[in-house]
Amino acid sequence: MIEKLRLWLSAEVNSRFLTDPPYGSYAEAAEEFARELQRSPLPQALQDRVKEQAASMLLTIMEIRTRKILWELSQGRVPGRMTAEEERLVGPIAKIKQAGPQRRRAQDYVVVQFLVPHPAIVTEEFVQIGPFAKGDLAKLPARDARDLEERGVARRFP
Incomplete structure (x- = not known):
């Protein structure tokens, strides 16, 4: 799980645009992490350290992706490759941008x-x-x- 987050973070850092997320949502990533941690035989102190690392990476991913989304919106584009939470965040802004008179066919x-x-x-x-x-x-x-x-x-x- 940590490796999957590390690869996602690396991809986001090395790309100007949003990358394909390995999860449909941040909630899905957290649920998978919690399931794997429950099955883990690691001592509690080590589990706590792994939780800190995973939370830190996920927060960094969220921050980077949010900055990319805001940049895309400022350029007049609605970004693709978003997680479910990002879609909910951007949805109202996209509706506003698409509102107004539509050209008739x-x-x-x-x-x-x-x-x-x-x-x-x-x-x-x-x-x-x-x-x-x-x-x-x-x-x-x-x-x-x-x-x-x-x-x-x-x-x-x-």
Whole structure:
């Protein structure tokens, strides 16, 4: 167990980005350590020293990884290869970064042909377009196109 933590610490120290953690979470690492220590025939004094070493290494790993995560976030990126605890820590920040207007996909728009003259309209995206003459074509959000079509003002262009 100590060797596994030592290799993880070494990998983190020698990498600019997060490395693949050998555990899915820090809790999983602690549980494995506790199980192995219970099965160990080491004297109590030695077990206490091993606990100190393992805790120290795990804290150092956490500190290094947290610094890397904060650096990635400051660069506008959401890091990968995180433990479960790191995911919970970064989740709210990632949601904030991803919030805001999303670009619409091309299939979210429909081309319509106006059947009658129509004044300017404000789309669901609060964009003003128009006015339109009979026969004009316009690329509109699908919902706006459907509304105009239902009112008999425009039809979807094939």
